[in-house]
Amino acid sequence: xxxxxxxxxxxxxxxxxxxxxxxxxxxxxxxxxxxxxxxxxxxxxxxxxxxxxxxxxxxxxxxxxxxxxxxxxxxxxxxxxxxxxxxxxxxxxxxxxxxxxxxxxxxxxxxxxxxxxxxxxxxxxxxxxxxxxxxxxxxxxxxxxxxxxxxxxxxxxxxxxxxxxxxxxxxxxxxxxxxxxxxxxxxxxxxxxxxxxxxxxxxxxxxxxxxxxxxxxxxxxxxxxxxxxxxxxxxxxxxxxxxxxxxxxxxxxxxxxxxxxxxxxxxxxxxxxxxxxxxxxxxxxxxxxxxxxxxxxxxxxxxxxxxxxxxxxxxxxxxxxxxxxxxxxxxxxxxxxxxxxxxxxxxxxxxxxxxxxxxxxxxxxxxxxxxxxxxxxxxxxxxxxxxxxxxxxxx
Amino acid sequence: xxxxxxxxxxxxxxxxxxxxxxxxxxxxxxxxxxxxxxxxxxxxxxxxxxxxxxxxxxxxxxxxxxxxxxxxxxxxxxxxxxxxxxxxxxxxxxxxxxxxxxxxxxxxxxxxxxxxxxxxxxxxxxxxxxxxxxxxxxxxxxxxxxxxxxxxxxxxxxxxxxxxxxxxxxxxxxxxxxxxxxxxxxxxxxxxxxxxxxxxxxxxxxxxxxxxxxxxxxxxxxxxxxxxxxxxxxxxxxxxxxxxxxxxx
Numbered sequence: 001x002x003x004x005x006x007x008x009x010x011x012x013x014x015x016x017x018x019x020x021x022x023x024x025x026x027x028x029x030x031x032x033x034x035x036x037x038x039x040x041x042x043x044x045x046x047x048x049x050x051x052x053x054x055x056x057x058x059x060x061x062x063x064x065x066x067x068x069x070x071x072x073x074x075x076x077x078x079x080x081x082x083x084x085x086x087x088x089x090x091x092x093x094x095x096x097x098x099x100x101x102x103x104x105x106x107x108x109x110x111x112x113x114x115x116x117x118x119x120x121x122x123x124x125x126x127x128x129x130x131x132x133x134x135x136x137x138x139x140x141x142x143x144x145x146x147x148x149x150x151x152x153x154x155x156x157x158x159x160x161x162x163x164x165x166x167x168x169x170x171x172x173x174x175x176x177x178x179x180x181x182x183x184x185x186x187x188x189x190x191x192x193x194x195x196x197x198x199x200x201x202x203x204x205x206x207x208x209x210x211x212x213x214x215x216x217x218x219x220x221x222x223x224x225x226x227x228x229x230x231x232x233x234x235x236x237x238x239x240x241x242x243x244x245x246x247x248x249x250x251x252x253x254x255x256x257x258x259x260x261x262x263x264x265x266x267x268x269x270x271x272x273x274x275x276x277x278x279x280x281x282x283x284x285x286x287x288x289x290x291x292x293x294x295x296x297x298x299x300x301x302x303x304x305x306x307x308x309x310x311x312x313x314x315x316x317x318x319x320x321x322x323x324x325x326x327x328x329x330x331x332x333x334x335x336x337x338x339x340x341x342x343x344x345x346x347x348x349x350x351x352x353x354x355x356x357x358x359x360x361x362x363x364x365x366x367x368x369x370x371x372x373x374x375x376x377x378x379x380x381x382x383x384x385x386x387x388x389x390x391x392x393x394x395x
Numbered sequence: 396x397x398x399x400x401x402x403x404x405x406x407x408x409x410x411x412x413x414x415x416x417x418x419x420x421x422x423x424x425x426x427x428x429x430x431x432x433x434x435x436x437x438x439x440x441x442x443x444x445x446x447x448x449x450x451x452x453x454x455x456x457x458x459x460x461x462x463x464x465x466x467x468x469x470x471x472x473x474x475x476x477x478x479x480x481x482x483x484x485x486x487x488x489x490x491x492x493x494x495x496x497x498x499x500x501x502x503x504x505x506x507x508x509x510x511x512x513x514x515x516x517x518x519x520x521x522x523x524x525x526x527x528x529x530x531x532x533x534x535x536x537x538x539x540x541x542x543x544x545x546x547x548x549x550x551x552x553x554x555x556x557x558x559x560x561x562x563x564x565x566x567x568x569x570x571x572x573x574x575x576x577x578x579x580x581x582x583x584x585x586x587x588x589x590x591x592x593x594x595x596x597x598x599x600x601x602x603x604x605x606x607x608x609x610x611x612x613x614x615x616x617x618x619x620x621x622x623x624x625x626x627x628x629x630x631x632x633x634x635x636x637x638x639x640x641x642x643x644x
Contacts, residue, residue, distance in 0.1 A: 002495065002498075003495075003496060006492065006495040006496065010481075010484075010488075010492045013484070013488070014481055014483050014484060017483040017484075017524075018483060217479040217480070217481065217482070218478060218479025219479040219480065219481060220479075221445065221475040221476075222473070222475060222479070222493070222537070222540060222541075224444075224445055225443045225444065225445065225468055225471070225473040225475065226468060226493065226496035226497070227465040227466070227468045227469040227496055227497065228465075228496050229464075229465060388444075388445055388446070388447075389445070389446050389447065392440070392445055392446070
């Protein structure tokens, strides 16, 4: 145990004195965490804000609209704005998310109880990923439905019939999404990715430094001739890697939660991520850090130089990100799926975020167990690769 | 004391070490000499427990390196050929780190660290981070960490290689002091004059085999040459023998 502690303490001291490593291990995840923390409520709020904001639609043939139609649109905060140029070109260029064409005789046809139509041009790419294209499609649908219902009711009333005849089913829609769930929509995608990125970045430098770095410096041989056993050497190094990857990870989550909760109400619009989402990310991320650290050591233990190890390890980040991406789109069908390393924790965090902080306990246990089992298997592989003779000949 | 018996190491068809046997007694400096690729470093690495022999035994102060590896390594101080140091740690911190592996703690550890710093005349650099140290200064750290636990048996692989004149003199003086303290020193060198001046016993290894053992005077007498360098060349099979040895490596 003393030898393990000795190695752990030395590796920590050594790494903490390396400004480059410290920046990479602590500052980078912290910046990412704060960035996501601020972006999460802002984007969640902007989604809600967009849904409520007034809509202005450039329109051709506005003179054909008629007072009754524009009055109903105004009730839904939709304003038609006259546009004389090439409306198709305007929308196609993305400058406007939508354009409306009202044909001649539109109001007259309605008054004359003739069927008429409208042409809505839209561009879903307008405004980029978070611009939302034409966000008012659903509201325009509702406004036109309301206008149709109102016009039909007037026509039926004029014929002394009950307007209720036209609406055998009356549908009332109420959006019950809480502020927490609204906050979780963006976090359900970003937080799992953040989880993987931070545990990777946090452990990368030190995992390479204690393996390939030791070899490159020429200090490995001196360590191997001490009375420390191979297991003690490896466990001491694994613990050091784990410590230096889990600390920035915890700091990042604290920064994420603080950023989320310290934004003024006027900016966040009440979209705050529940603490339980952060706690689930923390509890699943800690064993994942252990697994990631050991895997990084498995990759770098036989490489000759720090640079070689860095190249070899960089692909691991992608290998972790793919299941995290998948978790945003494919939810586990049963609890065993949470055992899959990277995917299980990512899916659980995503699910917890989207449900406003509620998570299944068995899924939490499975995702922790999955990472721990994977870490144990990875350690066995690491132990096999830590062959004195091969290490020295590789050097 | 180091006892090496019938040590063998093969890499596919290459017999890197082929039945090497010798003994390094306490209070003696034993030199292991041989041309490049003769099997010196492989032999030293097997003695230090870094490489597993296919056959043969190594005991350090009676402890078998294969059966009791930790105990055998604890009895040995090794300065290997890869003389790297931790650039972000001071020499004192590096000595403490290695000292703890040998069970040294607290006052005992600090005393030993201070003794090593004093013996190696490192007081002026003991608390400076090793980044930017000269080769000689780094070599002192390497030597210091091999000695921090005060081992009775010391293994030095080319300890004066690349050092300046003053450092070479200091190192040779220190090796003599180890012998005078009754320790057993096994060291390898390429410098024949150094071996002749320092060694009580020399073992010459050529193509994985010990071809001669004895005091410098005995080896010179055995070959009828004027000095150890000529004796070494003769025992190694002359110029052709040296070249064959290097080709085999």
